[in-house]
Amino acid sequence: MERTLPEGHGPVRYGPPAPEPGLPVLPELAAVLAASAGRAHTEPVGGSPALLDAAAGYMRRRGMPAERSQLAAAPGAAPLLCALIAATGGDVLLPRPCTAWWAPQVRLLGRQAFHVPTPPECGGVPDPYALLETVRRVRAEGGDPRLLVLSVADDPTATVPPPEVLHETVEAALREGLHIVSDETWRDTLHHPEETVLIGPAEMAPRHVTVLADLAGAFLPPDWPAAVARFPATGEGAALRARALDVLTVLGSSVAAPVAAAAAYALGEPAEVTDRLTAAVRLHARVAEAVHRSVLAAGALGRAPVAGRHLYVDFAPLGDALAERGVTDAMELEDHLTERFGMPVPGGHRFGDGLGALRARISVAPLLGTDTEQRLAALTAPDPLELPHVERALTALAGALDDLRADARRTEPPR
Known part of the structure; x- marks a missing residue:
């Protein structure tokens, strides 16, 4: 990681990557990728049926019913979040602190990112009262907040919000008409799952939450970029997915075929x-x-x-x-x-x-x-x-x- 320049206090190109596993690639995953390296066809934007079906199964096993028509895949979480922000429009609310690459996505699209302090108990989600006050202030100053991005297993703080805290934050967001993007990249890396209660906002308000998961969090090496998103099973969710797919198409953002094969294999969760x-x-x-x-x-x-x-x-x-x-x-x-x-x-x-x-x-x-x-x-x-x-x-x-x-x-x- 190169030294930050004083102007701007952290140019994007010098930003920190997500924490890596520091472990060799699983041989079975490498074999799947290698076996698919000779495929000549291009993966469709948004993901192939095989990848989306595997992602649907992964979501269902975590208490989030999903069909292929609700899902989209992209080469990493960054282009997928970029497409979601572009498709939603308006300004974006983020917890402080938050994942390093979220705010640059907002700025790239010419939108405003407003940070909201997190509660004392945890990181990853804004304090509900601070969220309400921030939305009120932003609107009073002519802003247009439409999207809240949060994380239920957080980078950087490595914490999980208590369900009651998350519920209050979700209720505050819905009261203000915000759509929620829940970054659940790290949900499968709980250190002591028998002691930690992780409930995502999609389980609390399924009609108003899009779930985002970067497979580099738990399943794939960081340089095999693949991420999936689950949209609400509503007309608005379908429209949001369609707009996000339009953005991904413009960007030419599709998962490489060998990586898609490895991702589908990993999402099937073999032993x-x-x-x-x-x-x-x-x-x-x-x-x-x-x-x-x-x-x-x-x-x-x-x-x-x-x-x-x-x-x-x-x-x-x-x-x-x-x-x-x-x-x-x-x-x-x-x-x-x-x-x-x-x-x-x-x-x-x-x-x-x-x-x-x-x-x-x-x-x-x-x-x-x-x-x-x-x-x-x-x-x-x-x-x-x-x-x-x-x-x-x-x-x-x-x-x-x-x-x-x-x-x-x-x-x-x-x-």
């Missing part, structure tokens, strides 16, 4: 795919929890990660120590931590947080090993934290955090 996902989630959870303990021990703050392969850290309690090192904002924090940790650590300004907030996202993938052998060892180990290479990586990270804590103690005034 080898689900076994790999279970093992990967267990690994990411174990390492993320270790990083979280080191973060808290150093005096920084951050909610315990419950999904994904990352965590979001607030370094404000170490602000004086960081200032002694010339770190006074999120851009400088990004540079400092990236150098100290030896891996990309994007600052909170990339996720819609204020530049003055000393927050950053830490991904666990770089801690799993530097080659295929080490990463596979981490995946299959009874306790990956006991592997020498993982232990060394975590110790180095904890040491860098402890240095900040030591500096903070030196800067504390005498009692």
Whole structure:
């Protein structure tokens, strides 16, 4: 990740990618892709019947009835969200912080993106009262808010909103006539699914919610781009899907045939795919929890990660120590931590947080090993934290955090 330029505080081309798994491609997926590489035909815009039927089955197994006519696929979540924003029109409301690539999609289309603070309990969804106030203010100033984008398993905060909080936010959005896009990319990466209740807004208000899922979250490698969307089973939902497909057609945005074959295979959830996902989630959870303990021990703050392969850290309690090192904002924090940790650590300004907030996202993938052998060892180990290479990586990270804590103690005034 290249250094952010001061002007604009984060050009799009330098933005952080989604957290990667840090694991080799599942051999069975690679075989499906390779077997389809000789196909000469072009996938239809919006997805082939085979891919859409597989996506429908995936949605149904998660409590969201779906038919082929409600679904669309695209080469990644970004073009799919872009098509949805273009098809909906108007301004867009986003939680603060939020996924790094959401706001650039809005700006690309010449629309306004308005960030709404998240509640204390979680990230991913706006506080319902702040949402109502933001909509009122935007309309009073001549804006036209029509769309709310949220996430029930969040990047960057790695949290899941309690159902009651999500319900209040959904009710507030519907009261103001907003359509909801629910990004559920990370819903299959819950660290402890038996302890975490995840209910999506489409289960609360199926007529007013479009569900978006990037398959790179749980099923495919990041450089095999494929994403699916489920539209409401209503006349308005059908019209929205048709307009989104028009946009995708103009963009020439169709899933590559070999990737579509791999996506359909993965969405069918055969045993080898689900076994790999279970093992990967267990690994990411174990390492993320270790990083979280080191973060808290150093005096920084951050909610315990419950999904994904990352965590979001607030370094404000170490602000004086960081200032002694010339770190006074999120851009400088990004540079400092990236150098100290030896891996990309994007600052909170990339996720819609204020530049003055000393927050950053830490991904666990770089801690799993530097080659295929080490990463596979981490995946299959009874306790990956006991592997020498993982232990060394975590110790180095904890040491860098402890240095900040030591500096903070030196800067504390005498009692």
